[in-house]
Amino acid sequence: MARTALVTGANRGIGFEAARQLARAGLDVVLTARDPDAGRAAAAELGLRCEQLDVSSDESVRAAAERLERDGVAVDVLVNNAGVLLSGGILDVDDELVRDTLEVNLLGPLRTARAFMPGMIERGYGRVVNVSSGSGSLTEAGAYTPVYGISKAALNMLTRQLAFAAEGHGDVKVNAMCPGWVRTDMGGGAAPRSVEEGVDTIVWLATLPPDGPSNGFFRDRRPAAW
Ligand code: NAP
Numbered sequence: 001m002a003r004t005a006l007v008t009g010a011n012r013g014i015g016f017e018a019a020r021q022l023a024r025a026g027l028d029v030v031l032t033a034r035d036p037d038a039g040r041a042a043a044a045e046l047g048l049r050c051e052q053l054d055v056s057s058d059e060s061v062r063a064a065a066e067r068l069e070r071d072g073v074a075v076d077v078l079v080n081n082a083g084v085l086l087s088g089g090i091l092d093v094d095d096e097l098v099r100d101t102l103e104v105n106l107l108g109p110l111r112t113a114r115a116f117m118p119g120m121i122e123r124g125y126g127r128v129v130n131v132s133s134g135s136g137s138l139t140e141a142g143a144y145t146p147v148y149g150i151s152k153a154a155l156n157m158l159t160r161q162l163a164f165a166a167e168g169h170g171d172v173k174v175n176a177m178c179p180g181w182v183r184t185d186m187g188g189g190a191a192p193r194s195v196e197e198g199v200d201t202i203v204w205l206a207t208l209p210p211d212g213p214s215n216g217f218f219r220d221r222r223p224a225a226w
Contacts, residue, residue, distance in 0.1 A: 079129045132155050
């Protein structure tokens with residue numbers, strides 16, 4: 001039976017392409033989006049199931065998980081892709097911008113993990129892919145996009161903690177990845193990578209064999225510096 005993957009923020013950009021490629025790889029894909037109309041349009045284009053899911057809302061994540069459970073859909077693969085890049089200098093940034101960033105980029109993946117990882121652990125199979133960034137690497141980080149970098153560094157640590165929580169519970173793997181600089185609304189037109197290139201490592205991590213890695217951070221299918 002085909003595995004089921006759920007992708008957050010999949011109405012456009014890297015998430016949309018991840019949904020497309022995972023479906024092409026033979027998975028049943030649930031395309032999720034915070035805006036139901038945008039989600040429906042994107043899902044219709046790919047012929048996929050769509051769920052409204054705003055990662056910044058506990059209620060929205062819980063309601064989506066309940067609808068899937070009611071329909072007998074078990075999520076085997078979770079791609080935490082939804083993210084925001086809000087600009088602010090580190091010494092003059094508003095608290096609100098920091099909160100809004102963490103709400104999506106850190107608490108979002110935590111909410112979806114809480115909703116879907118217990119089922120993976122119970123069934124003994126799961127793949128969680130957290131779409132992070134080199135901006136969140138403590139060794140690679142530069143002065144650009146500081147708040148975004150802080151949120152992605154936190155996402156990397158969340159990845160490690162989720163991977164620790166999955167240890168000893170069968171074949172459940174949790175990894176983070178950096179797609180590189182990709183041409184999307186967030187990445188802009190000058191970015192060197194296509195969405196197809198950006199998504200490659202996501203699909204690889206989403207479909208890892210049992211002897212594949214967990215608790216890692218990857219770019220181009222190779223370990224990246226945390
Ligand atoms: P994008 O084109 O701006 O798309 C972001 C997606 O996230 C959109 O679908 C957006 O939905 C969704 N989203 C934002 N807040 C959400 C929320 N509260 N709930 C659900 N969905 C939400 O960005 P992208 O370039 O595809 O980025 C995807 C991921 O890759 C992000 O995590 C980003 O940090 C990471 N990344 C991107 C690059 C790059 O160069 N592009 C590099 C490194 C990492 P709406 O359409 O409703 O806004």
